[in-house]
Amino acid sequence: MAGLILRQIAKTFGETRVLRGISLDIADGEFVSLVGPSGCGKSTLLRIIAGLEAQSSGEVLIGGEDVTGVRASDRNLSMVFQSYALYPHLTVGENIAVPLRMRQLTAAQRLPVIGSLMPGARARGREIAGAVSEAARTLDIDGLLERKPGQLSGGQRQRVALGRALVREPAAFLLDEPLSNLDAKLRVHTRAEIAELHRQLRATFVYVTHDQVEAMTMSDRIAVMMGGEILQCAAPGVVYDDPEDLRVAEFIGSPKINLLPADVGDGGRLSVMGHPLDLAVPSGARGVRIGLRPEALVVADAGAPLVGRVVHFENLGSDLFAQVAVPGLEDRVVLRASPRMRSSLRLDATVALSFDPAAALVFDGAGKRLRDLRRPAANRHREAVL
Amino acid sequence: MTATDTILSPQQLSAADPARRQRRTAWMLTAPALALMVLILLAPVAIAAVLSFTNYSLGNFGFDWVGVENYDKLLTRSTYAKMFTATFTYVLTVTPISVGLGLGAALLINSLTRLRDLYKTIYFLPVMATLIAMSIAWEFMLHPTIGVVNQTLAKGCGTWVETLWPWLAMHCAEGMPLWLGNRRYAIWVVCFVGIWQGFGFNMVLYLAGLTSVHRELYHAAEIDGARSGWERFRLVTWPALGPTTVFVVTISSIRSFQVFDTIEAFYPIGAGPGKSAYVMMFAIFEKGVEQNLIGIGSAITMMFLGFVLMITLIQRWLVERKVHYG
Ligand SMILES: Nc1ncnc2c1ncn2[C@@H]1O[C@H](COP(=O)(O)OP(=O)(O)OP(=O)(O)O)[C@@H](O)[C@H]1O
Ligand SMILES: [Mg+2]
Numbered sequence: 001m002a003g004l005i006l007r008q009i010a011k012t013f014g015e016t017r018v019l020r021g022i023s024l025d026i027a028d029g030e031f032v033s034l035v036g037p038s039g040c041g042k043s044t045l046l047r048i049i050a051g052l053e054a055q056s057s058g059e060v061l062i063g064g065e066d067v068t069g070v071r072a073s074d075r076n077l078s079m080v081f082q083s084y085a086l087y088p089h090l091t092v093g094e095n096i097a098v099p100l101r102m103r104q105l106t107a108a109q110r111l112p113v114i115g116s117l118m119p120g121a122r123a124r125g126r127e128i129a130g131a132v133s134e135a136a137r138t139l140d141i142d143g144l145l146e147r148k149p150g151q152l153s154g155g156q157r158q159r160v161a162l163g164r165a166l167v168r169e170p171a172a173f174l175l176d177e178p179l180s181n182l183d184a185k186l187r188v189h190t191r192a193e194i195a196e197l198h199r200q201l202r203a204t205f206v207y208v209t210h211d212q213v214e215a216m217t218m219s220d221r222i223a224v225m226m227g228g229e230i231l232q233c234a235a236p237g238v239v240y241d242d243p244e245d246l247r248v249a250e251f252i253g254s255p256k257i258n259l260l261p262a263d264v265g266d267g268g269r270l271s272v273m274g275h276p277l278d279l280a281v282p283s284g285a286r287g288v289r290i291g292l293r294p295e296a297l298v299v300a301d302a303g304a305p306l307v308g309r310v311v312h313f314e315n316l317g318s319d320l321f322a323q324v325a326v327p328g329l330e331d332r333v334v335l336r337a338s339p340r341m342r343s344s345l346r347l348d349a350t351v352a353l354s355f356d357p358a359a360a361l362v363f364d365g366a367g368k369r370l371r372d373l374r375r376p377a378a379n380r381h382r383e384a385v386l
Numbered sequence: 387m388t389a390t391d392t393i394l395s396p397q398q399l400s401a402a403d404p405a406r407r408q409r410r411t412a413w414m415l416t417a418p419a420l421a422l423m424v425l426i427l428l429a430p431v432a433i434a435a436v437l438s439f440t441n442y443s444l445g446n447f448g449f450d451w452v453g454v455e456n457y458d459k460l461l462t463r464s465t466y467a468k469m470f471t472a473t474f475t476y477v478l479t480v481t482p483i484s485v486g487l488g489l490g491a492a493l494l495i496n497s498l499t500r501l502r503d504l505y506k507t508i509y510f511l512p513v514m515a516t517l518i519a520m521s522i523a524w525e526f527m528l529h530p531t532i533g534v535v536n537q538t539l540a541k542g543c544g545t546w547v548e549t550l551w552p553w554l555a556m557h558c559a560e561g562m563p564l565w566l567g568n569r570r571y572a573i574w575v576v577c578f579v580g581i582w583q584g585f586g587f588n589m590v591l592y593l594a595g596l597t598s599v600h601r602e603l604y605h606a607a608e609i610d611g612a613r614s615g616w617e618r619f620r621l622v623t624w625p626a627l628g629p630t631t632v633f634v635v636t637i638s639s640i641r642s643f644q645v646f647d648t649i650e651a652f653y654p655i656g657a658g659p660g661k662s663a664y665v666m667m668f669a670i671f672e673k674g675v676e677q678n679l680i681g682i683g684s685a686i687t688m689m690f691l692g693f694v695l696m697i698t699l700i701q702r703w704l705v706e707r708k709v710h711y712g
Contacts, residue, residue, distance in 0.1 A: 047605075050605075050609060052605050052608065071608075071613075072605075073608050073609065073610075073611045073612065077609065078609065079605075079609045081602045081605065081606060083600065083602050087622070087625065088625070088626070089625035089626075090625075099609075099610040099611055102610050102612055102617070103611045164610070
């Protein structure tokens, strides 16, 4: 087991810059997810860590050692591929045994028939068989060891791929969207299994996904990648509640965060839709936008800053999401309410929405988070204080 | 059936039975294809099978049944012993070597980043060229005195090559070999031309097979510790090419059994010095067409079909049992 350190990793394919200086410290035993939209370079980064792709610049350190120029098979990492990449001609047991056979047996001992007659091959073979059946037991696939991958379901294949990765003790596990081929139910199940496995093994995991729910539920920290950069790397709660960047706020959270354009008045005081807020930004800020999570909005009396018409409902049972069209706003505002509110939130009903200014996330024109917020200097508009 | 058919005869009733009607339609629809198949494929084989027990000749009005005499000849006469020797020498030489070379060429071309198409075209050229024309070129190259092969070999005489290569030294002293006229070399020359002509075809089949190998499998193999190219080949490429290999071997061996045109071009009469290149196809042609001994020709044909059928059955068995990972 070992930690990973990435220093200023950059990668270009011809003219395209895919990674633009990625730096990341992953502690020993940590579970870090790389999330981001399709094509942002997650797989490329993982493959650079694994050594399957060479970085254009920067360095990768595994357990404190620079592994630039060390080939993939010598980096002692395990990887689970998006397509599972199981050897179709080998049984499940043989598939799981491959990493051990390749590393622990000599070339002569690996020969088809005479290999098992080589000195020491028998004992090694028994050790390997023991390790395979233990890995299979951990993953609950010990009944499948004689089958070929073609005779397994997607979820079973995924577990075989995991088994092949954890049969030896690598410095770290790299997983590239391992759940993307599973159906929704199995995905939830396997998600929990992987998280549990991580707790059990206390190993370093780097987990690539474009599914934010997976990232939020499994990881110690989430690295949000976009356009070849890591925008923020922090614990799931922090990324959700306290995003550094507008793109992070937009990417994390479902339904998406509500963004309201805000005007900057005298003394930096913000107002939304003509309603002054009890919030001020340093003067000179332009193009300010306020981000509000759906749960930050509450239904209020008339006179609240946002008034609109309910145009769509999504009832998830535990939660109720209402889309409210507010005149003057391009996007609909999404509100989370408890199902008890159902009667007052009829389709086409007019609702007024207010929010606690402390829950508002304020971003400047460039999308950077504005943290230097103050109470407004002059409190002239008492009636508008929410 | 229209609504006015109120009273139905028993025949009409049975025709109205839907399952039966469907069955009859099915037979009617398959009948033309079935008739053609029987007429063009099965009937000639059956006729050949029948004729192989007779002494029929084309133009005769009748024939006598001779029982297994034709087959008895095939198994006892020395001419036919030579025929089997030549055929199996050719099949067992050309098939493995042309498959191996095809695989090697495909792997090499697949590892290239540039000039792929050029190499593909070059290796495929002999396949596209007619063997008759190419045989003439080879005949010319292998000419004992003016052929480029012997002239090149002669250049080695008197140099250090001769000391390293006893075979060459021997021929420098005794004169260069008559490649096509020598009983010892003739069948090997024919094999060589067969390999030269056929491996490009296998290469193309292997190249197609290689495109279906999943790239991530190579990465998985690398991560799993397969360091050398040979280990990756054993773990990923070779198993993935299993179905292709079975197909290529089958096709190559059937094509090898069918070899005829090289021999016909090199040796229009006699099939090589001392009948050393007397392969089955040539025997069928010679007996059945040239000498009008339809009975014995048919017997050889039946044997030939038996071999081909055996290869096909082995292929089917392998495909279903061994290389189908489904
Ligand atoms: N071999 C390559 N040559 C050229 N461009 C490449 C190559 N591999 C990847 N890219 C480009 O690099 C970018 C990042 O690719 P990558 O596979 O890392 O995306 P990703 O974040 O894993 O996306 P996804 O979630 O869809 O898997 C993409 O725009 C892709 O087109
Ligand atoms: Mg990817």
